[in-house]
Structures are given as structure tokens and as C-alpha cells.
Amino acid sequence: MEEKNQSSLKEQQERRKRINRMKRGLISFIGIWMLICMFLCVFLMIKVNNLEKQISQLVSDSTVSKDVEETMSVNTSDGSDMLSYDSTENANDENATEPLIAGIINSVEMDSENLAQENDVLKVYLTFDDGPSDNTAAILDTLAQYNVKATFFVVGKTDDQSKEMYQRIINEGHTLGMHSYSHKYSVIYDSLNSFETDFYQIQEYLYDVTGRECNLYRFPGGSSNQVSNTDMTEFIKFLNEENVTYFDWNVSSGDATSQAYTADELVNNVLSDVVKYKTSVVLMHDSNTKGTTVEALGPMIEALQGMGAQILPIDESTTQVQHIKAETVE
Numbered sequence: 126m127e128e129k130n131q132s133s134l135k136e137q138q139e140r141r142k143r144i145n146r147m148k149r150g151l152i153s154f155i156g157i158w159m160l161i162c163m164f165l166c167v168f169l170m171i172k173v174n175n176l177e178k179q180i181s182q183l184v185s186d187s188t189v190s191k192d193v194e195e196t197m198s199v200n201t202s203d204g205s206d207m208l209s210y211d212s213t214e215n216a217n218d219e220n221a222t223e224p225l226i227a228g229i230i231n232s233v234e235m236d237s238e239n240l241a242q243e244n245d246v247l248k249v250y251l252t253f254d255d256g257p258s259d260n261t262a263a264i265l266d267t268l269a270q271y272n273v274k275a276t277f278f279v280v281g282k283t284d285d286q287s288k289e290m291y292q293r294i295i296n297e298g299h300t301l302g303m304h305s306y307s308h309k310y311s312v313i314y315d316s317l318n319s320f321e322t323d324f325y326q327i328q329e330y331l332y333d334v335t336g337r338e339c340n341l342y343r344f345p346g347g348s349s350n351q352v353s354n355t356d357m358t359e360f361i362k363f364l365n366e367e368n369v370t371y372f373d374w375n376v377s378s379g380d381a382t383s384q385a386y387t388a389d390e391l392v393n394n395v396l397s398d399v400v401k402y403k404t405s406v407v408l409m410h411d412s413n414t415k416g417t418t419v420e421a422l423g424p425m426i427e428a429l430q431g432m433g434a435q436i437l438p439i440d441e442s443t444t445q446v447q448h449i450k451a452e453t454v455e
């Protein structure tokens with residue numbers, strides 16, 4: 126009798142142990158699954174966030190930039206430094222920008238001082254981003270034809286033709302500015318460290334090729350871009366320390382918006398805004414796909430000269446046009 130009782134007690138204990146083991150196994154299995162799910166969720170959230178950013182860039186740039194100007198009836202930064210897709214090696218990360226609220230506020234402030242009065246001689250600075258490209262020579266030829274000097278914000282390209290173009294820009298009296306080495310937003314705006322690395326790379330490279338130290342910069346997407354992972358003021362602080370001046374723009378030709386403007390329309394976009402400012406910095410692009418910009422350049426210069434505007438290359442005396450003002454960053 127006692128033996129029987131003992132063996133059933135043992136059996137019960139064994140069963141309890143088995144059940145406990147199963148419980149523990151189930152709990153750890155569920156726990157691991159929950160962990161995996163959590164990681165997956167975080168990963169997906171980051172992914173979605175990035176995609177949303179990209180979508181908003183694409184949508185906002187083309188439409189917002191011009192629209193904001195019109196609907197707000199103030200002149201804002203027209204962040205259309207976007208999607209100038211270039212088939213060459215480096216310019217494959219050309220992303221969108223849109224005017225940040227801060228950018229708008231700053232440019233409004235700036236614009237109130239910069240608004241043209243009657244009888245002002247308008248100063249117009251034509252700027253070309255993203256070169257050198259297969260169109261650089263044609264742009265330079267046109268500028269030479271009208272004896273007009275402009276500003277080129279270039280990226281790093283190592284082929285012989287590009288090297289020749291950097292040199293031609295300088296030799297022909299234009300201003301050479303930097304526009305990052307890689308033009309890859311995801312890389313240069315990832316951290317201050319990667320921005321610095323890219324900055325020194327383009328500055329040293331241009332020095333090697335041209336023998337000139339370059340102290341002028343244009344942020345890919347402008348200082349008001351909304352693509353940067355890092356606070357733009359970090360980079361501005363760095364440029365201030367390096368004694369490098371950066372320029373944004375207050376007039377956009379619209380040549381990098383998703384809207385395919387004709388050459389005539391590009392000219393009109395520029396003319397309609399240039400009359401508003403004492404100093405206009407005009408955003409255009411020098412890339413393989415921007416044939417219309419080349420086409421528009423001659424008529425644009427003729428029209429600007431026809432209205433008595435001075436067309437000048439950016440130098441130290443140029444009124445700074447910045448979406449986020451450098452002097453506000455300490």
C-alpha cells in the first residue's frame with residue numbers, strides 16, 4: 126500500500142517537473158519571439174520614416190518651392206536643388222529640398238533688406254550647381270560670348286574632361302565654389318565627421334587640380350534642406366570656423382524641379398523673381414540632363430542685360446544670400 130502511494134507521488138512529482146519544464150520552454154519561446162518582433166518593428170519604423178522623408182522631398186520640392194512663393198506672397202527660398210539626376214558617378218544621390226520654416230523666416234528677414242527699390246541697379250549672380258558635366262563647356266562658351274562671369278558650385282569628378290573644366294572656370298574669370306565631393310546626402314549629412322571628411326576631400330581635390338584654395342560653399346539641397354540627419358547648424362558652425370562662406374539662392378530657375386520647363390519658361394521664372402531683389406542669387410544646374418538650362422542661358426543673359434541688371438560672379442563683397450544665416454550660428 127505504502128509502496129503504491131510512494132510510486133504515485135513520484136509519478137506526480139515527475140509530471141509536475143515535466144509541466145514546469147514545458148512552461149519554462151514555452152515562456153522563453155514566447156519571450157524570444159516578442160524580442161524578434163520588437164526588433165522587426167523598430168527596423169520597419171526606421172525604414173518607413175526614411176521612405177516618408179524621401180516622399181516628402183519628392184513631392185514638396187517640385188510643387189512647394191514655387192507654390193510657397195506665390196501662395197505666401199513672400200519670397201522664400203526655392204529649394205529646387207533636387208533630382209538633377211546625373212548619370213555620372215557622383216551625382217546619383219541628388220535629393221530634394223524644401224524650404225524649412227526657419228529657412229522661410231530667415232529669407233523673409235533677409236529679403237526685407239534686399240527688396241529692390243525704384244532705380245536700384247539690380248545685381249544678379251548666376252550660379253550653376255553639380256558640375257562639371259558634359260554641358261559645362263557649352264555654358265562657359267555662352268558666358269564668354271556675352272562676356273559674363275558666373276559662379277560654379279562643383280562636385281568631385283576625376284575624369285580628364287572635368288579636371289579641364291575646373292581649370293577653365295577659373296581661367297575664364299568665373300568663381301569656383303564647392304558643392305561637396307560626393308553629393309551623396311546620406312553620406313555627407315550623416316554626421317559632422319562625415320561632412321568634414323567630404324568637405325576636406327573636395328577642398329583638397331580642387332586645390333590639387335587648380336592650385337587655388339576654395340572658400341566658397343553651397344550645401345547640396347541648400348542650408349534649409351530637410352534631408353540632413355544632422356542639425357545643419359553643426360555644419361554651418363564648422364564652415365564658419367573654416368572661414369568658408371556659403372551661399373544659398375533666392376531665385377530659382379526651376380531647372381531641377383520635376384516640372385519640365387522649356388527654356389523660355391526657365392528665363393521667365395528667373396526674370397519674374399530677379400526684379401524683386403537688389404541682389405539675386407539664381408539657382409541653375411550644370412549637369413548632363415540639363416540641356417534646357419544651356420539653351421535658356423543666352424536669352425536669359427540678354428533679357429537681364431536688357432533690363433540693366435549687372436551680372437556678376439560671387440566674391441567677398443557679394444551680399445550673402447542664406448536660408449539659414451551663418452551669423453545666427455555661433
Ligand code: ZN
Nearest residue numbers: 206254255345
Ligand atoms: Zn546639387
